[in-house]
Amino acid sequence: MQNALDEAQTIVLLGGTSEIGRAIVDELVSSSTRTLVLACRRPDEAGAERFARDGLNVVVEPFDAAATETHEGFARRLAAEHGDLDVVVLAFGVLGEQTEFDDDPGAAAAAVHVNYTGGVAASLAFAGVMRRQGHGRLVVLSSVAGERVRAANFVYGSSKAGLDAFAQGLGDSLAGTGVQVTVVRPGFVHSRMTRGMKSAPFSTTPRVVAELTVAGMRKGKHTVWTPGILRYVFSVLRHVPRPIFRRLPLG
Amino acid sequence: MRTDDTTPGRRRLLAGWGRANPTAATVRDVEPDELAAAVKDLPARGGIARGLGRSYGDPAQNAGGHVLRLAPANDHVAIDDDAGTVTAGGGVGIDDLLAILVPRGWFVPVTPGTRFVTIGGAIASDIHGKNHHREGSFGNHVTRLRLMLADGTVVDLAPEPAPGNDHELFWATVGGMGLTGVIVDATFRLIPIETSRMSVETHRLGHLDDVMDRMVESDADFRYSVAWIDLLARGKHLGRGVLTNGEHAVPDQLSPTAASDPLAYDGRQLVAVPPVVPPTGVINRLSVTAFNEVWYRRARTGRHVGVESIPAYFHPLDLVGGWNRVYGRSGFLQYQFVVPFGAEAVLRTVIERISAARLPIFLTVLKRFGAGNRGPLSFPMGGWTLAIDVATDRSGLAPLLRSLDDLVLGAGGRHYLTKDFHMTPADVRRGYPRLDEWRAVRDRVDPGGAWASDLSRRLELTD
Numbered sequence: 050m051q052n053a054l055d056e057a058q059t060i061v062l063l064g065g066t067s068e069i070g071r072a073i074v075d076e077l078v079s080s081s082t083r084t085l086v087l088a089c090r091r092p093d094e095a096g097a098e099r100f101a102r103d104g105l106n107v108v109v110e111p112f113d114a115a116a117t118e119t120h121e122g123f124a125r126r127l128a129a130e131h132g133d134l135d136v137v138v139l140a141f142g143v144l145g146e147q148t149e150f151d152d153d154p155g156a157a158a159a160a161v162h163v164n165y166t167g168g169v170a171a172s173l174a175f176a177g178v179m180r181r182q183g184h185g186r187l188v189v190l191s192s193v194a195g196e197r198v199r200a201a202n203f204v205y206g207s208s209k210a211g212l213d214a215f216a217q218g219l220g221d222s223l224a225g226t227g228v229q230v231t232v233v234r235p236g237f238v239h240s241r242m243t244r245g246m247k248s249a250p251f252s253t254t255p256r257v258v259a260e261l262t263v264a265g266m267r268k269g270k271h272t273v274w275t276p277g278i279l280r281y282v283f284s285v286l287r288h289v290p291r292p293i294f295r296r297l298p299l300g
Numbered sequence: 301m302r303t304d305d306t307t308p309g310r311r312r313l314l315a316g317w318g319r320a321n322p323t324a325a326t327v328r329d330v331e332p333d334e335l336a337a338a339v340k341d342l343p344a345r346g347g348i349a350r351g352l353g354r355s356y357g358d359p360a361q362n363a364g365g366h367v368l369r370l371a372p373a374n375d376h377v378a379i380d381d382d383a384g385t386v387t388a389g390g391g392v393g394i395d396d397l398l399a400i401l402v403p404r405g406w407f408v409p410v411t412p413g414t415r416f417v418t419i420g421g422a423i424a425s426d427i428h429g430k431n432h433h434r435e436g437s438f439g440n441h442v443t444r445l446r447l448m449l450a451d452g453t454v455v456d457l458a459p460e461p462a463p464g465n466d467h468e469l470f471w472a473t474v475g476g477m478g479l480t481g482v483i484v485d486a487t488f489r490l491i492p493i494e495t496s497r498m499s500v501e502t503h504r505l506g507h508l509d510d511v512m513d514r515m516v517e518s519d520a521d522f523r524y525s526v527a528w529i530d531l532l533a534r535g536k537h538l539g540r541g542v543l544t545n546g547e548h549a550v551p552d553q554l555s556p557t558a559a560s561d562p563l564a565y566d567g568r569q570l571v572a573v574p575p576v577v578p579p580t581g582v583i584n585r586l587s588v589t590a591f592n593e594v595w596y597r598r599a600r601t602g603r604h605v606g607v608e609s610i611p612a613y614f615h616p617l618d619l620v621g622g623w624n625r626v627y628g629r630s631g632f633l634q635y636q637f638v639v640p641f642g643a644e645a646v647l648r649t650v651i652e653r654i655s656a657a658r659l660p661i662f663l664t665v666l667k668r669f670g671a672g673n674r675g676p677l678s679f680p681m682g683g684w685t686l687a688i689d690v691a692t693d694r695s696g697l698a699p700l701l702r703s704l705d706d707l708v709l710g711a712g713g714r715h716y717l718t719k720d721f722h723m724t725p726a727d728v729r730r731g732y733p734r735l736d737e738w739r740a741v742r743d744r745v746d747p748g749g750a751w752a753s754d755l756s757r758r759l760e761l762t763d
């Protein structure tokens with residue numbers, strides 16, 4: 050159970066190697082936290098020692114976002130083994146190369162499957178556990194790339210657009226159940242995922258995303274833009290005519 | 301096999317009085333004769349009784365399970381004028397009880413700062429009042445209680461060991477946070493009163509040492525004693541406060557008009573906080589500094605004696621309906637602890653740290669407890685207790701409270717479970733060394749874990 054200061058006792062990170070996800074966990078872990086589950090495709094890369102602390106049980110679990118048929122059983126097993134799940138952060142996802150997707154529809158479908166289908170299945174599985182336990186916080190990592198999809202990464206952007214819309218609807222459907230969904234829309238984040246890429250305007254870091262995410266969760270916000278100014282930037286970009294939008298230097 | 305219950309529409313969000321962290325449970329209003337059926341119907345996540353929802357934190361929430369609200373059944377009040385006792389249903393509120401008792405010349409043995417507490421809640425929290433230094437907590441005055449167990453049977457319990465009496469279960473229920481069963485009804489001793497007024501002696505005191513010295517000196521002379529402290533005062537004014545000592549007034553002390561009806565009692569609310577309050581609340585350093593100055597100056601310098609009504613003396617906040625809304629959307633918590641006598645330096649350090657943190661705190665209560673009772677989870681013990689209300693959205697609050705916890709627990713003190721909403725399982729084990737003794741009794745009467753609450757899960761009281 051969370052305490053009055055929004056300190057979680059049990060935290061689950063889906064996408065246990067995600068830099069943004071781990072930065073969010075850094076913000077969430079407190080002296081009240083008893084269990085941290087790092088769920089990832091390659092458990093040997095989980096780096097659990099980074100979170101090691103007296104009194105904190107760090108558990109590494111194999112989790113494949115693409116294996117959607119396993120998600121419900123996985124969520125139920127974690128709840129059975131660790132008790133109530135206070136916060137679940139859904140941070141897995143693949144960016145991919147748009148140029149490769151252009152030539153390989155199968156690879157594009159696989160990326161969309163992880164980002165969207167996997168996100169849907171995992172969110173519903175954990176939302177089900179939380180609804181039954183009567184409380185919980187689900188954090189879904191979306192992206193501004195889904196807010197208005199650009200030619201430079203439209204496969205990734207469309208998958209995040211789908212996930213974002215799904216998570217908003219899920220949050221509404223859970224009103225009154227004690228479960229809160231927070232959708233996070235980061236802009237360009239300097240991380241391993243974007244290494245070597247040209248930085249976009251208003252770029253940010255995993256740490257800033259994490260701080261704003263946790264502050265937003267604690268205020269009960271449904272949507273968190275990181276940095277916050279992107280909310281206003283995109284309220285304009287959303288309405289820019291396409292011939293102009295596709296010429297904008299957006300990284 | 302107990303099952304999940306997630307039927308849409310049956311769940312409701314519930315929070316404690318502090319309004320932080322609501323969770324969803326199935327709320328069932330039950331008449332006394334339906335209670336056994338409701339207990340048999342508990343789902344996998346169990347059930348907990350809830351009274352008037354005045355616990356600040358999460359002891360009367362049970363996310364994912366059932367919350368049982370026992371009907372007040374005010375007809376279930378029987379006064380024995382010869383014995384000076386009353387028998388009342390677990391769902392009966394002190395508010396309703398006072399309206400019946402006071403005109404007949406009786407007063408409840410213990411009342412907290414609100415009248416909106418049920419008898420079941422008063423026992424489960426083993427509430428204390430301004431007379432603890434003399435008369436102990438509520439459980440000290442209960443002569444028998446009936447408890448519905450997890451299997452639906454009702455047992456009759458008394459405090460003293462006797463053949464056929466499970467006195468261990470009695471004391472595990474006193475302060476047991478509702479986790480041993482549902483209190484069906486209880487009999488407890490009353491205080492005879494001649495008037496419904498209080499004779500109150502007020503002292504305005506310039507700093508903490510004065511407040512504490514005066515409390516030590518005057519405690520033995522008064523039945524009721526409590527001090528308010530200005531936690532925004534600093535430097536040489538650190539811990540300045542107002543001490544109020546009280547006694548039930550005798551007819552000679554009343555004005556001629558009041559003396560014509562010495563036992564008149566009126567507990568109506570005067571005003572209510574409107575339902576719309578800014579999301580951030582209206583408690584901030586500016587408003588609280590102003591309030592504290594007025595509250596401090598209102599008390600005249602030196603000693604002042606006056607006559608006050610029961611609501612004005614015991615339950616001033618009840619006169620303002622919905623006052624918990626003033627803290628805004630994210631709610632507030634009450635931090636209440638006790639440190640044993642001899643740990644005055646620790647108390648002073650705690651007050652210094654709170655003052656240094658410049659938190660906008662207007663509700664502070666400093667009291668001296670007498671000896672504790674036999675309840676393994678009963679909060680009071682001989683020592684000093686301080687309670688403060690603080691909004692939960694203050695940055696730096698978590699590390700501040702952790703540092704205070706370490707001081708309190710290090711001094712052999714503990715925190716009040718009814719108010720707690722931030723502790724960890726390890727903290728409770730340090731503060732309540734008899735927890736295992738309590739768990740043994742609880743496991744004996746509820747082996748299947750039918751009784752559960754957000755508090756019991758968060759603090760691992762029962763698994």
